[in-house]
Amino acid sequence: MKKKVIILIDGNSYLYRVYYARLKNTNKNILCFQVIYNILYIFKKILIQYKPKKFIIIFDSKKKNFRNKIFKNYKNNRPKMPDILKKISLKIKNILLNIGIPVIIIPKFEADDIIGTISKLAEKNGDYVLIGTCDKDLTQLVNKNIYILNNISNTILNSQDIYKKYGVNPNLMIDFLSLIGDQSDNIPGVLGIGKKTASILLNNIGCIKNIYNNIYKILSIKMKGRKNVIKKLYYGKKMAFLSYKLAKIKIDVKLNVKYKTLNLHSLFYPCTYDNYKYINIIYDIKNIIFNNI
Numbered sequence: 664m665k666k667k668v669i670i671l672i673d674g675n676s677y678l679y680r681v682y683y684a685r686l687k688n689t690n691k692n693i694l695c696f697q698v699i700y701n702i703l704y705i706f707k708k709i710l711i712q713y714k715p716k717k718f719i720i721i722f723d724s725k726k727k728n729f730r731n732k733i734f735k736n737y738k739n740n741r742p743k744m745p746d747i748l749k750k751i752s753l754k755i756k757n758i759l760l761n762i763g764i765p766v767i768i769i770p771k772f773e774a775d776d777i778i779g780t781i782s783k784l785a786e787k788n789g790d791y792v793l794i795g796t797c798d799k800d801l802t803q804l805v806n807k808n809i810y811i812l813n814n815i816s817n818t819i820l821n822s823q824d825i826y827k828k829y830g831v832n833p834n835l836m837i838d839f840l841s842l843i844g845d846q847s848d849n850i851p852g853v854l855g856i857g858k859k860t861a862s863i864l865l866n867n868i869g870c871i872k873n874i875y876n877n878i879y880k881i882l883s884i885k886m887k888g889r890k891n892v893i894k895k896l897y898y899g900k901k902m903a904f905l906s907y908k909l910a911k912i913k914i915d916v917k918l919n920v921k922y923k924t925l926n927l928h929s930l931f932y933p934c935t936y937d938n939y940k941y942i943n944i945i946y947d948i949k950n951i952i953f954n955n956i
Contacts, residue, residue: 666789666790666791666808667715667716667717667789667790667791668713668714668715668716668790668791668793669715669716669717669719669781669785669790669791669792669793670709670713670715670717670718670719670792670793670794670795670812671719671721671778671781671782671785671792671793671794671795672706672709672718672719672720672721672795672796673721673774673775673778673794673795673796673798673801673814674720674721674722674723674756674766674774675722675723675774676795676796676797676798676814677702677705677795677814678698678702678722678748678751678752678755679748680797680814680815681698681701681702681705682698682745682748682751685697685698685701691747694747695747695750695751695754696940696941698751699751699754699755699758699941700941700944702755703755703758703941703944703945703948704944705814706718706764706948707944707947707948707951708817709795709812710948710951710952710955711951713793714955715793715955716790716926716955717765717785717790717925717926717927718764718765718927719764719765719766719767719781719925720756720759720764720765720766720767721766721767721768721774721777721778721781722752722756722766722767722768722774723768723773723774724768724769724770724771724772724773726770726771727771728771728772728773728776729771730773730908730909733905733908733909734905734909736849737848737849737850737909738848738849739849740846740849741847741849754938757938758938758941758945761938761945762945762948762949762952763927763928763949763952764927764928764948764952765920765925765926765927767781767918767919767920767925769916769918769919772913772916775798775800775801775912776912776913776914776916777916777918778794778796778801778804778912779801779804779912779913779914779916780913780914780915780916780918781918781922781925782794782804782809782914783914784922785808785922786806786808786809788922790808791808791809791810792808792809792810793810793811793812793819794809794810794811794812795812795814796811796812796813796814797813797814797815799829799836799840799845800836800840800845800848800910800912801912802820802825802829802833802836803833803834803836803837803910803911803912804833804912805820805821805822805825805833806822806833806834807822811824811825829858829862830858830859830861830862830866831861831862831865831866835865835866835869835870837907837910837911837912838865838870838871838874838907839858839861839862839865840852840906840910841853841871841903841904841906841907841910842856842860842861842864842865842871842903842906843856843857843858843861844906845906845910848909848910850906850909850910851902851905851906852899852902852903852906853895853896853899853902853903853906854895854898854899854902855891855895855899856892856895856896856899860886860892863884863886864881864884864892867880867884868880868881868884871903871904871907874896875896875900875903878893878896878897879893881893881896927952927955928952
């Protein structure tokens, strides 16, 4: 790749994945240490492998956002963050900042929206973007310059990979989620429309706006229960377009910093007593950053 590689990390995605992976098999007395150390180790491996010019960690804001205003049940099916995970979250953010890695949190916006905004700024700047996540919502951003770095398999997913996995291209992922819903975010979708039906509709007719404007074209598509599908769409129209608003990632969030300043820093703050147990991996990461900038 001749272009600069920019890596945007979905902080909450890594935080929850590592926490729950360690929860069952780790003594509670060392759980905090194990989670933080493992996250730092994962970031170290990514920095070594991809040598990015920018490496930015984005976390969700604690405050409710515009999605909660348009749909009060948005994400209300999720359990509250455990107290120990709150402690881990705060600690890892402080460590990352002290290492010199940019951490971004913007009140009333989700990490996805900040990632979407920075991705487009990076693309305009002529950079390649890798989005570290396992969240399917972010696949809507994938194109020839923006890719998903799967945080479970550590593989890079492009447009073809997204199509193989979900049956639709990235430019139709918002519409796909609008039809099938998203249980993890409590996005309703259209009752009774599953993944297979949604992909057939989108690949044959196009986005949900086209589907509703040409709903009787469904009768000419080779699929089972066509009349029943039309009926489901008819009664689920309001939920479909509401779900579209919920699933669509914003790409115009007003950032509190300029894109060009979101760099890895060579400055280093002395390790505090609380963080001394991580000193070896902290210095490893710092040396990697120093050699990359």
